Amino acid sequence: MSNDAVAHSFNTLGIVGTGAMGRGIAQLAAQAGLNVMLFDVKEGAVAEATAFIHELWQRSADKQRITQAQAEQYGERLIEAPDLAALASCDIVVEAIIEKLEAKQGLFSDLEGIVRQDAVLATNTSSLSVTAIAAACQHPERVIGFHFFNPVPLMKIVEVIPGLRTADTVTQRVNALGTAMGHFTAQATDTPGFLVNHAGRAFGTEALRILSESVADPATIDRIMVDQGGFRMGPFTLLDLTGLDVSHAVMESVYHQYYEEPRFRPSPLTRQRLSAGLLGRKTGEGFYRYVDGQQQMPEEPAIATASPCPVWISQDDPGSAAQLAELVATAGWPLESADQPSSEALCLLTPLGEDTTQCALRQGLNAEQCVAVDMLAGLDKRRSLMASPITRPELVNAAASLLNADGTPVSTLQDSTGFVLQRVVACIVNVGADIAQQGVAEPATIDRAVELGLGYPFGPLRMGDHYGASRILTILNNLLAATGDPRYRPSPWLRRRAALGMSLTDRPTG
Ligand SMILES: NC(=O)c1ccc[n+]([C@@H]2O[C@H](COP(=O)([O-])OP(=O)(O)OC[C@H]3O[C@@H](n4cnc5c(N)ncnc54)[C@H](O)[C@@H]3O)[C@@H](O)[C@H]2O)c1
Structure with a gap:
């Protein structure tokens, strides 16, 4: 009514x-x-x-x-x-x-x-x-x-x-x-966390998980979520603002109230930091230091300019490959168009939910030449790269230099099953989809509540539609396959709608 x-x-x-x-x-x-x-x-x-x-x-x-x-x-x-x-x-x-x-x-x-x-x-x-x-x-x-x-x-x-x-x-x-x-x-x-505190679980929890895998430091993760994801603040800035005394308690409370649901599993990192009194802004130090109330954001690592080298782009995802080819052409670097790369080429891959290593091996490529680019949000605001543990350092630098040639900032990550943005976004969408599946609230209510209560650029269901439900599903399925961790199992709400080409905001008919 x-x-x-x-x-x-x-x-x-x-x-x-x-x-x-x-x-x-x-x-x-x-x-x-x-x-x-x-x-x-x-x-x-x-x-x-x-x-x-x-x-x-x-x-x-x-x-x-x-x-x-x-x-x-x-x-x-x-x-x-x-x-x-x-x-x-x-x-x-x-x-x-x-x-x-x-x-x-x-x-x-x-x-x-x-x-x-x-x-x-x-x-x-x-x-x-x-x-x-x-x-x-x-x-x-x-x-x-x-x-x-x-x-x-x-x-x-x-x-x-x-x-x-x-x-x-x-x-x-x-x-x-x-x-x-x-x-x-x-x-x-x-239900535990009601709507907003339930929907908000994935942002910090997945970011902590990424940090605990040494994929990137808090400042890099925050920059990616703000610039590429359009979030008002990054997860570590938010944890510092709320204070770990409050946020760690909420993480544990929702996790235990849902009988240890793996999607909400907190990180040992926050318990340890809580014991050390590194609560955040209120104690002058959390994931960042605060001097006179000002967050001390570490400088971004400088990118050394590299001389152009031949670039080969995987055709795994033709749309992403075309965007990268345009960028290479604009930068004036030579593009290889053969089916297979030459032995000196920088190979650019565009995985969803895979790491560089797995993506390279699946395509029969030499991982020493491969660097992966996150194409989930396109190439406009910031670009995220990652490399396999054996990628040649000069090729990692060449990729960063190429992607930074027009001045767009670049973040370079350690190899990760699904970059930073892909993982955090996929987990937010998945938790939101499961809230819809459980009937905690109407789809439109879930989205509006998250936009108003958490300040996300989109509610979780609209976010899924924005990035594409099938791409989100691919990220989650690949994360699940690579890690075996049930936290990444896709919600039936997402799986069915992606398979049927429906919007995630659609309710069952009838
Ligand atoms: N602070 C938040 O961000 C927030 C957000 C949403 C919900 N809440 C909830 O709102 C409630 C209040 O939180 P708050 O932050 O305003 O707390 P607060 O500590 O600022 O205020 C609580 C007030 O309640 C009074 N009080 C305590 N026991 C009482 C009693 N038996 N009878 C009458 N008064 C009593 C205290 O004297 C105090 O003035 C809590 O249930 C909290 O979980 C808080």
Whole structure:
């Protein structure tokens, strides 16, 4: 049912826990016209939160984003609750207290003795089961997840998570409330990580896996994901920003809640770094160092200019071969057009999910001459190269020099089953496809939620369509064959749609 069809019909909203999240939710609710009653166990916490919100509104009024009258009107809607019992008149109470099951269960049991029987109890939990929180209530049908993201006013998405016993009317009203508060409401099932934190598993986990295989250092991986992948920030910059204390816990939590699903397997690297206190930006050092809050990004290695040598291009993928041939012609290097390369040629390969070694041997080529180029995202922004362990160093340098001839940056990797971009993108798409397969949310919701909640250039299903579902499937199948690691097994959602030539956003018909 469309959210617009239902009025939320909540007049008074209670907030319990007025920390980072509670105050943001209070601000949006007041702006949406609700009276908001705030309660916190900590002395002075509500006064601090309301002063914080008033100041935000005053600043908006000063910048003429809202009128002075609006700022005052919103302000009048915030009411301090001296105790929990004062929330008796609330139509809905949203809790944003500590992330402990017993604390949330205890609070909701207490609230059941205070609020009307038709009042809704909503939890902002990010990692606990809504169904488990509701299990302690006499009326679990009124309990629902209402999961905002930090900072609440700027992150324009809220997940609406009905527990197994939540009433449909409660879900519809809370969806309508989220919309009225100005956010995209992503309804998802009560599963570990819900939608956004589930979909976000692959980005960091696969990047850590690539790092642990010594394919590239964090700065190289980040540059590739930003320049070639179009991500706002690379995975290691993001891990440093979030802090390993938070992100390692989320990685472990989702992995264990899914009974050790290999797709979410965390890396031993983060546990070790956590023990060393290398949490990221907040401790001044993580994967990068921070001086006066500024990330210290290591310089890119310089590429020595090489004299032109004959270049032979594999016709494995004719489209990619044509793009590379054009680049070679523009650079003015001699191109060999015979079926087989001469013994002095630089051989350029264009593998998907294979390493240079395997790709060279499969084609009967001499691996000493071979360098692979990642063609998944084309050649526009940055170019990634990798070489087999026996590729002649002068040919690796020749390839880097050729691909850098027009000034486009080049990253050179150690041999990897599928470069950096291919691996991370394929894992993001695969996790997103499996979220669709599990029916956690509608395909369009999955994509929009990931774009808003994680800031990816595309949601995972649209990302799969963008790069081509069959190419993503080839990458995963080759990764699976080469490593034997079930983390790379393709989701049935992806496998079927790739085989049938469907869009990954298509639902089953009927
Ligand atoms: N911070 C985030 O990025 C984020 C994002 C999404 C969801 N969440 C979830 O939101 C909830 C709150 O997180 P936060 O970051 O705002 O925490 P916070 O520490 O900033 O605020 C929690 C507040 O709750 C109060 N509190 C604790 N126990 C209480 C109780 N029994 N009754 C009343 N008040 C109580 C504390 O005094 C504190 O003011 C947690 O469940 C968290 O997992 C947090």
